[in-house]
Amino acid sequence: MAYLTQPDYIKYVCSCGQLKPITNLYFCRHCLKIRCGFCICHEVDSHYCANCLENMPSSEARLKKNRCSSCFDCPSCFHTLSTRATIAQPRQDPAAGDAKIENKQPKKMYYLSCFNCRWTSRDVGIPDQPVASGGWPERTNPFAARVNQLLDYYKAIAQQEKQEKLDRERKKFAIRGKYMNLTDKTGLTGAMARNIAGLASSESSSSAIANFVPSQASEEVEELPEDYHTQEVNLKQITSMRQRLRAAEWQPRSAARLQPAARALSVKRSQRCRACDHNLTKPEYNPGSVKFKIELLAYYHVPEVKIISYETVKPGETTALLLKLTNPTAHEMQVRLLQPQDVPEVEEREEPKSIEKSLEKSLNLEKDSSWSKVLQRRAALPTACAVRAPDAALTLAQRDDAAEYDDDPQHDTSDIIMWRKSNKLALRLQVATAAGAAPGGPARAALALQYSYRNTVPPAAAAPAPRDHTLYTTLVIHLGTVAE
Amino acid sequence: MSQNIKILPGATVCEDCTLEGDITIGGGTVIHPRVTIIADGGPIIIAEYCIIEEYSTIIHKKSDKQENPPKPLFIGAHNVFEVGCRLESSFGHIGESNVFECRSFVGVNVKIGSGCVIGAACNLTVTQTLADNTVIWGSEHHNREALEKQPSQLLQLDFLSKVMPNYHRLRKPNVHKRLPSRQSQEISK
Numbered sequence: 035m036a037y038l039t040q041p042d043y044i045k046y047v048c049s050c051g052q053l054k055p056i057t058n059l060y061f062c063r064h065c066l067k068i069r070c071g072f073c074i075c076h077e078v079d080s081h082y083c084a085n086c087l088e089n090m091p092s093s094e095a096r097l098k099k100n101r102c103s104s105c106f107d108c109p110s111c112f113h114t115l116s117t118r119a120t121i122a123q124p125r126q127d128p129a130a131g132d133a134k135i136e137n138k139q140p141k142k143m144y145y146l147s148c149f150n151c152r153w154t155s156r157d158v159g160i161p162d163q164p165v166a167s168g169g170w171p172e173r174t175n176p177f178a179a180r181v182n183q184l185l186d187y188y189k190a191i192a193q194q195e196k197q198e199k200l201d202r203e204r205k206k207f208a209i210r211g212k213y214m215n216l217t218d219k220t221g222l223t224g225a226m227a228r229n230i231a232g233l234a235s236s237e238s239s240s241s242a243i244a245n246f247v248p249s250q251a252s253e254e255v256e257e258l259p260e261d262y263h264t265q266e267v268n269l270k271q272i273t274s275m276r277q278r279l280r281a282a283e284w285q286p287r288s289a290a291r292l293q294p295a296a297r298a299l300s301v302k303r304s305q306r307c308r309a310c311d312h313n314l315t316k317p318e319y320n321p322g323s324v325k326f327k328i329e330l331l332a333y334y335h336v337p338e339v340k341i342i343s344y345e346t347v348k349p350g351e352t353t354a355l356l357l358k359l360t361n362p363t364a365h366e367m368q369v370r371l372l373q374p375q376d377v378p379e380v381e382e383r384e385e386p387k388s389i390e391k392s393l394e395k396s397l398n399l400e401k402d403s404s405w406s407k408v409l410q411r412r413a414a415l416p417t418a419c420a421v422r423a424p425d426a427a428l429t430l431a432q433r434d435d436a437a438e439y440d441d442d443p444q445h446d447t448s449d450i451i452m453w454r455k456s457n458k459l460a461l462r463l464q465v466a467t468a469a470g471a472a473p474g475g476p477a478r479a480a481l482a483l484q485y486s487y488r489n490t491v492p493p494a495a496a497a498p499a500p501r502d503h504t505l506y507t508t509l510v511i512h513l514g515t516v517a518e
Numbered sequence: 519m520s521q522n523i524k525i526l527p528g529a530t531v532c533e534d535c536t537l538e539g540d541i542t543i544g545g546g547t548v549i550h551p552r553v554t555i556i557a558d559g560g561p562i563i564i565a566e567y568c569i570i571e572e573y574s575t576i577i578h579k580k581s582d583k584q585e586n587p588p589k590p591l592f593i594g595a596h597n598v599f600e601v602g603c604r605l606e607s608s609f610g611h612i613g614e615s616n617v618f619e620c621r622s623f624v625g626v627n628v629k630i631g632s633g634c635v636i637g638a639a640c641n642l643t644v645t646q647t648l649a650d651n652t653v654i655w656g657s658e659h660h661n662r663e664a665l666e667k668q669p670s671q672l673l674q675l676d677f678l679s680k681v682m683p684n685y686h687r688l689r690k691p692n693v694h695k696r697l698p699s700r701q702s703q704e705i706s707k
Contacts, residue, residue, distance in 0.1 A: 110662060111655060151655040152635050157665040270652075270663040289662065 044339050046332065047508040048073065051411040059332035060314040062307040063491050066503055068332055073410075074314055075306040082321035084300040085114050089321055101296035104167050108148035109277060109292035115146040115155075117166055146170075146294055158292055173293055175283040183246065190242040304328075334362050336507055337369055337430065337485050342460060346517045347419060347477035350469035354462065355421065355479075355513070361430035361457040365488040369430055371423035371463075372482040374415050377506045416510060418471040419479035422464040424450050433457045465513065477513040482506060522561075525691045530679045533687040539578070544568070544595070548678045551686055559608055560588030565595040567675055574599040574618070577606045579626055594632065596670045603636075613650065615667040633667035 042055040050073035060069045081095040082088060083102035090098070106115040122143040143162035146155040155170075156162070163169045175181065271289050278285045286292055304316040316328040338360040345353035361367045434456055452460040465479055487503045523537050528545030531537075535549060539557025543549065544566040552572045555562060559580035570576070576599070578591040591607060594614030599605070603618040606626050613632030618624065622636040627645035630636075634648045637655035648654075651664040682688065 111660065151637075151660065151662065152653050152664060152668065153662070154665075270661065 041512075043341050043512045045510045045512075046336070047413045047415075047510070049410070051413045053413055053510055056332050056336060056338055059336070060305065060307075061330050061332040061335040062310065062312060062314060063330055063335070063489060064310045064312045065307060066487065066489070066505055067309075068336065068507060069307055069314060071305075073308060075308050077304050077306060079302040079304050079317060080319060080321070081299045081301055083297060084321075085297055087321045089319075090299060095299055098296075100299045102299060103296065105297040106146055106170070106294035107280075107297050108151060108153050109281060109295055110153040110289070111148060111151040112276075112280060113148050113150040114297065115148050115153075115294055117144050118147045118154075119144050119166070120162070122162065153292075155294060158290055160294075170294065173284065177283075180249075186242045187246045190240070194240070194243070335487070337361055337367060337483060339481075339483070339509060339511075341511065341513075344465070344513050347465060347467050347471075347513050347515075348517045349467055349471040349473060352422075352464050352466045355465045355511075356452065357461045357463060357511075359428070359430060359459045359461065362433055363488070364432050366432050367430040368486040369428045369459075370426070370484040371421070371428075371461075372484055372506075373420070373423060374480045374482045374508045377482045377484075377508060413508070413510075415480040415508065416478035417468075417480075418516075419465050419467045419477055419513065421479050421481045421511070422466055423481065424463075426450070428459060428461075430459055431457050467516065471516045473516050473518045475516050477516045479511045479513060480508060481511060482508045523689075524693045525689055526693050527691040528566075528679075529691060530682050531689040532682065533689055546675060546679070548675055548682065550682075557591070561590040562593070563590050564593045565597075565614070567595050567670070567672070568593065568597045568599070569671055569675060569678065570599045571601045571603075573602045575604045577604075579606055579608050581608050581626075598668075598671055600638075615670065617668050633664065635664070635668060 037055060037057045044055065045053040046056055046059055046068060048054055048059060048070040049067040050070060052070050052072055054070050058070060060074065061067075062069050078092070081090045081092055081100065083090070083105055085105040086102065088102065088104070090102075107113070108115050119142050121140045123140055141164065143164060144166050145160070145162045147153070160171065273286055273289050273292065277289075277292065278287070281293065281295055284291070284293065302317045302319075302321070305314045306312065307314055313328045314330045315326055317323075318325050318327055340358045340360070342356035342358050344355045347353055359369060361369075428451070450462055452462050454460070467477070471477070484504060484506050487505045489501050489503060521538070522540040524542045525531050526543060526545040529543045530548045531543055532549060532551040532553075534551040535553040535555070537555050540561035541555055541557050542561065542563045544564055546567040547564055547570070548568075549555075549570045550572045553570050554575040554577075555564075555570075556575075556577045559578045562576065562578050564570075576591075576593070589610045591612070592610060593612045594616075596615045597612065598617045600618060600620045600622075602621040603623070605612075605618060605624045607624060607628060607630070608626050609629045612630045613634070615633045616630055617635045619636060619638040619640070621639045623641045623643070624630065624636060625641075625643040628642045629647040631648055631650040631652070633651040635653040635655070636642060637653070637659075639657070640654050640659055642648075642654070649663070651667065652661055653664050654661045
């Protein structure tokens with residue numbers, strides 16, 4: 035909860051150089067590196083409506099313009115609209131007389147209403163519907179024909195360019211087949227043969243290009259109404275900019291022309307490490323579920339550091355800092371505090387590519403591989419404050435969910451260990467601040483952790499990978515502002 | 519302070535609420551427990567079929583230019599005061615079918631017409647007049663004009679007046695409709 039409501043006091047350095055709180059980071063178990071939202075691959079798994087939790091295949095979602103067909107948003111405040119029922123007496127028909135007595139049963143009618151701003155579909159004169167969901171009148175865009183024409187035109191152009199490119203490629207590597215065919219015998223190409231036979235050319239797209247009329251700017255513009263400058267403005271009847279842009283197709287100017295907008299779909303996405311192509315998170319397919327099938331969050335693998343308390347940082351002085359370390363893994367962890375400059379450089383060694391992989395690479399030469407490159411930079415670490423790290427290995431016990439019912443905490447306190455409780459450890463540290471630290475500026479200290487990590491990924495059969503690793507992580511601790 | 523609370527027959531007023539000063543509560547109105555109504559600057563008259571929910575506060579504040587006799591604060595029919603709202607009007611009149619949503623605040627110099635909605639946690643402090651059917655919502659106090667008045671809560675009122683006596687001690691109506699002459703005198707006082 036503290037991570038949601040409070041500022042991020044502790045930030046970890048991602049392997050791409052970003053500074054993020056531990057809850058925003060992922061941990062790739064295959065590269066053994068911290069990853070963040072900027073240096074991983076996001077993939078759309080499924081589309082669903084967050085209101086009615088209906089799943090939609092991506093092709094259908096594209097067809098419906100990524101909008102739900104049964105849920106609507108309020109055009110006034112963008113909250114979700116709810117369906118409300120009223121009982122309407124059918125109007126007495128004087129001509130019908132007594133013959134239609136059974137029709138006088140009260141009928142349920144439905145309208146849409148917003149619980150936030152109390153907008154209703156009656157406000158803009160949409161008639162009530164006899165069915166609870168669906169059946170709402172759809173408004174067509176006055177420029178729909180033109181938009182479709184443009185779409186067809188651009189699709190045709192894209193198709194043509196693709197075709198041209200393919201033809202060029204084919205010319206380069208003309209592969210003669212084993213078998214003779216008609217075109218080889220007669221020296222005709224398929225297109226020519228079709229032309230001679232009087233058939234339509236194979237590229238139907240060319241008609242879209244030929245029939246396209248470019249739009250023209252006109253000299254004459256509609257005059258403004260006479261009372262445009264003198265009419266008093268009633269802001270309640272005019273839509274706001276946000277309301278207009280929400281309905282991009284109509285952009286209503288008056289509030290009386292607002293229409294319920296179909297709700298935009300949400301997306302379930304899985305995230306993938308760009309270096310090793312393994313999944314970092316994979317949600318369950320069911321839209322109602324908030325669980326994950328794969329969930330490699332840093333919070334479950336990297337030792338968590340929290341500030342218990344600290345003395346106000348003063349320039350040129352040494353102040354106390356109390357930290358709490360937590361081991362989230364199910365294995366015992368050895369932790370050593372280091373200075374960030376003591377972290378050994380991880381050299382990027384090129385993995386020996388297997389033959390299959392290099393073959394695959396040569397086949398995929400055309401494929402753009404720039405997406406897999408990650409821009410890496412070094413994080414700018416603060417230097418004004420330094421945490422005096424004692425050179426001692428600290429043992430953090432494994433996480434034990436039953437441990438909180440144990441009564442006696444272990445008391446192996448020393449000069450730096452304040453207390454120890456199951457998988458948690460409280461440390462008393464010193465922060466040395468440089469004399470030149472600017473008073474009033476933010477006091478930030480960098481600290482590095484060396485920790486042992488047991489990899490629980492079942493190793494590949496061929497190469498038994500080492501299970502125990504020594505990993506490093508760097509974090510930045512925010513200690514308020516430097517005192518005067 | 520003089521305690522002069524008149525509850526008309528048909529009103530459901532819980533015992534566990536603070537009523538101070540000269541207050542008249544109309545028939546059909548439901549007042550939940552823990553409501554505070556203080557008629558400091560003059561009498562408060564609540565008309566029929568209002569719902570006043572828990573922890574809402576209605577204060578008729580004493581002003582510097584106190585008229586003599588003090589002007590009553592008249593709250594029209596079918597108003598809904600949701601949980602934790604606060605009304606500090608000293609204007610004499612509040613229309614009907616208004617909704618004061620949860621934790622809304624209406625300050626001293628705000629005049630409210632009919633059919634208005636003051637959204638959850640909206641604060642109205644500046645001197646202003648809300649036209650009929652104004653809806654105010656959101657942290658940025660957006661406003662718009664509704665086409666029609668808010669639907670009345672008659673079903674809810676029916677339910678509350680049936681259920682409330684089962685779980686709460688109620689104040690008994692102390693004004694009887696059989697004496698219309700006396701009642702009209704009291705209101706005009």
